[in-house]
Amino acid sequence: MNDSPRRSPAPQAGKGGKPYRRPKKDPVRILAFEALRAVDERDAYANLVLPPLLRKAREGGDFDTRDAALATELVYGTLRRQGTYDAVIAACIDRPLREVDPPVLDVLALGAHQLLGTRIPTHAAVSASVELARVVLGDGRAKFVNAVLRKVAAHDLDGWLEKVAPPYEDDAEDHLAVVHSHPRWVVSALWDALGGGRAGIEDLLEADNERPEVTLVARPGRSTTDELLDALGEDGGLPGRWSPYAVRMAEGGEPGALDAVREGRAGVQDEGSQLVAAALANAPLEGRDERWLDGCAGPGGKAALLAALAAGRGAALLASEKQPHRARLVERALAGNPGPYQVIAADGTRPPWLAHSFDRVLVDVPCSGLGALRRRPEARWRRRPEDLEGFAPLQRSLLREALSAVRVGGVVGYATCSPHLAETRIVVEDVLKGRGGAEPVEAEWIDVRPLMPGVAGLGEGPDVQLWPHLHGTDAMYLALLRRLA
Numbered sequence: 001m002n003d004s005p006r007r008s009p010a011p012q013a014g015k016g017g018k019p020y021r022r023p024k025k026d027p028v029r030i031l032a033f034e035a036l037r038a039v040d041e042r043d044a045y046a047n048l049v050l051p052p053l054l055r056k057a058r059e060g061g062d063f064d065t066r067d068a069a070l071a072t073e074l075v076y077g078t079l080r081r082q083g084t085y086d087a088v089i090a091a092c093i094d095r096p097l098r099e100v101d102p103p104v105l106d107v108l109a110l111g112a113h114q115l116l117g118t119r120i121p122t123h124a125a126v127s128a129s130v131e132l133a134r135v136v137l138g139d140g141r142a143k144f145v146n147a148v149l150r151k152v153a154a155h156d157l158d159g160w161l162e163k164v165a166p167p168y169e170d171d172a173e174d175h176l177a178v179v180h181s182h183p184r185w186v187v188s189a190l191w192d193a194l195g196g197g198r199a200g201i202e203d204l205l206e207a208d209n210e211r212p213e214v215t216l217v218a219r220p221g222r223s224t225t226d227e228l229l230d231a232l233g234e235d236g237g238l239p240g241r242w243s244p245y246a247v248r249m250a251e252g253g254e255p256g257a258l259d260a261v262r263e264g265r266a267g268v269q270d271e272g273s274q275l276v277a278a279a280l281a282n283a284p285l286e287g288r289d290e291r292w293l294d295g296c297a298g299p300g301g302k303a304a305l306l307a308a309l310a311a312g313r314g315a316a317l318l319a320s321e322k323q324p325h326r327a328r329l330v331e332r333a334l335a336g337n338p339g340p341y342q343v344i345a346a347d348g349t350r351p352p353w354l355a356h357s358f359d360r361v362l363v364d365v366p367c368s369g370l371g372a373l374r375r376r377p378e379a380r381w382r383r384r385p386e387d388l389e390g391f392a393p394l395q396r397s398l399l400r401e402a403l404s405a406v407r408v409g410g411v412v413g414y415a416t417c418s419p420h421l422a423e424t425r426i427v428v429e430d431v432l433k434g435r436g437g438a439e440p441v442e443a444e445w446i447d448v449r450p451l452m453p454g455v456a457g458l459g460e461g462p463d464v465q466l467w468p469h470l471h472g473t474d475a476m477y478l479a480l481l482r483r484l485a
Contacts, residue, residue: 023134023142027062029110032074033136036106039079039378046075046378078106078113079377080209083181084157085112087164092151104141107133111149116157126153172198180205185385186370193419193465200469207469212374214249215240215271216258217301219308221338222265231258241472242455243274245305264336269301270375272466272473277305279451279464280362280413283480287409293358294319295348295402296365298326300333302415303343306362311339318353320346349397356407363402364415365395371417371475374468388422395423396438399431403441406483411446414479419465424477428463432481446480 031053038044050072057063063071078085089108090097097105111129114120120128126149133142155163165178173191177184182205191201216237218225228247229237236253240246246269249255260266292310297303297319307317319334319341321327327345334341346352348363368387369379395416402412416423434440447462449455457470463479 023139024131025135026128026131027057028067028071029074029128029132030135031057031063031071032078032110033103033106033132035071035075036078036110037103040102040106043382045376046079047375050075073118074110074113076211076377077117078109079381081113081117081181082109082377082381083183084161084164084178085109085116085181087178088112088116088152088160089148091160091164092148101141104133104137104145107137107145108148111145112152115149115153116160122153126150168198176201176205181209182373182380183383186373186380186383189370189385189420193421193424194467203469204467207467208373208377208380210374210468211251212270212468212474213251213472214253214255214268215274216247216249216255216261216266217243217245217269217274217305218247218260218266219304219337220245221308221312222336223260227260228258228266231260240271240274242452243271243278245274245278246271264304264333267301267304267333269305270372270474270476272371272471272476273302274305275452275455275466275473276364276413276415276476276478277302277309277362279448279478279480280360280411281306281309282451283360283411283413283446285359285409285411287359287407289313289359290315291358291360292317293353293361293402293405295351295361295363295398295405297321297330297343298323300330302362302364303330304333304337307334307337307339307341310341311337314339315359316340316342318358319343320348320351322347348401349394351401351405353405355404358405359407359410360413361402361406361410362413362415363398364417365391365398365423367391367395367416367418367423368420369417371419371477375474388420391423392427395427396431396436399427400438400441403431403443403481403483408483408485410483412443412481412483414481416477417474419467419475419477424465425463425479428479428481442484443481444484446482448478448480451480 035049035053038049039046054068086097114125129149130142130146133145161179166174168175173184173187176187194200194204216228218228225247236250238248255261255268292315294303294306298321303319310317319330321330324345327343331343368383373380399414406412414428432441445462448464449458449461458464466473466476
């Protein structure tokens, strides 16, 4: 920053002759601020930025477990509720929000979250935020922060929502956007995909703002759920809800502390992703079942589960990822798999493999990521409706090539971590019917629902859309197709 806020002036007399008091440096709030600045300035993701910051703080002796938990809550809570807090802050200042410097907005948002979204006492929340502002912004702008946050503190969250959110009856989508802190276009898209009335969409938006559980996967032949549960202890873990390979960790648990995770025999993987891989692996197939392909394998979670399942049947997996650095992540995830596998860096839209050479193929295509807003809350503020237009040709091309790669009678899984209709069923229907100038593809739908036994609320099929509020998973979509002539 140009005004170098960390260089405090020497002690001197202030107004009224009072000695100048240096600001108190709070490591927790400074770390949270640094994480928010990285998200804003570098388009970084909090789940990638925060862990190394916390690790460095722990190694420096500044943090204990409670400090890390508070810093994590401040970062993720502020990002999830950014839209709501922006509306509240805008009501407390005399200028457009866009004219406030982004670092100042970050301090204000952190303060608003402490006031409106946590149990931190009002005086402590305002005082800590002003001290943070003095350290990272300077005394002058700290006065502005103090004045704004005192206005924010005049009402609780419900009181502010009554003031800043339009009535549901006047504008339902805008009301939900402000109350549940999602861009209006995302509310509209999720509502279209979900269908139904107000209760369902409110439950979904609320689920997007909840902290997701940490879910582990026990890779078959390498680890078991019993091993993970034993390692976690009676109070540390629970069986998964749906996946036979899943274990849910108690809040505050550290996956890396488990031997199976450190050794790659188990990993961290959302239960929805586990269900997608298992459904493809268990889809009915006639004839040989020897060669599997993961055509969009990075960063490697589904590939690692597929490789373990394939090894149990004597099949081999080819894991392909376009970006070399992500291909290296896939190699790391698959390291030690007992069965044959290969990892390559290749473009799935211009594949190096021969047509009709695989028995099972998965393409978990690049997408908007609207199904993982619990984990990447900042994504909701970065994405724009026009982004879907950029993904559309790639998604269709990847699915066409996947259907070309599979043999007649083989199975293709089209998956995406988005419930947006433009990224899910519409893509599959367009490819099968040859819309957009491409040749139609002869394939039939396979009903996914029997391949996810015990999972309720899967809709009419044959494809499946999972939901955070119904299944406790990311909003994964899966369509299974059998290649015909």
